[in-house]
Amino acid sequence: MLDENPYSVPRPHGEEHQAVAAVDEKSRLDYSRYAKEALFLPSLFILINSIAGIILDVVMLRQNWDAAVSNGRSHLFLFVVSALVVYNLLIAFGATEMMRRKSFTFALLACIMTFAPLSTCCLIGMPLGIWGLNLLLKPGMNTAFSRTI
Numbered sequence: 001m002l003d004e005n006p007y008s009v010p011r012p013h014g015e016e017h018q019a020v021a022a023v024d025e026k027s028r029l030d031y032s033r034y035a036k037e038a039l040f041l042p043s044l045f046i047l048i049n050s051i052a053g054i055i056l057d058v059v060m061l062r063q064n065w066d067a068a069v070s071n072g073r074s075h076l077f078l079f080v081v082s083a084l085v086v087y088n089l090l091i092a093f094g095a096t097e098m099m100r101r102k103s104f105t106f107a108l109l110a111c112i113m114t115f116a117p118l119s120t121c122c123l124i125g126m127p128l129g130i131w132g133l134n135l136l137l138k139p140g141m142n143t144a145f146s147r148t149i
Helices: 024-069 074-100 105-115 122-136
Strands: none
Touching: 024 074, 024 105, 024 122, 074 105, 105 122
């Protein structure tokens, strides 16, 4: 057959194109069990890291507030600390979504945000973010989550 696409993968003669089968329920349960065991520790440590970041942000606010007020930069200082607290709250939400295997997108976002050096505990968070991201990007891991978006 010379009219076939020359760039396609060669197939033996007589072999028909077979559709890819959907993920069956047994393999979905296997992925779910594996994800529950594999994602628990990274999500727990990411959650603890984000809570520690929130605590450190509040301590930083209390210790440096007088200096910021005397310099006339209290509004900027309050904005930066508030942004760091919101950032850590988003990480904590994504970590709980990863622990509960509810939203794959928020779990990925939490790992990426933990990996990014914007968090207060960024030196501890970098390996945790890499660990969680490595587990989440394994083939089939997103089938263990109830929502991918």
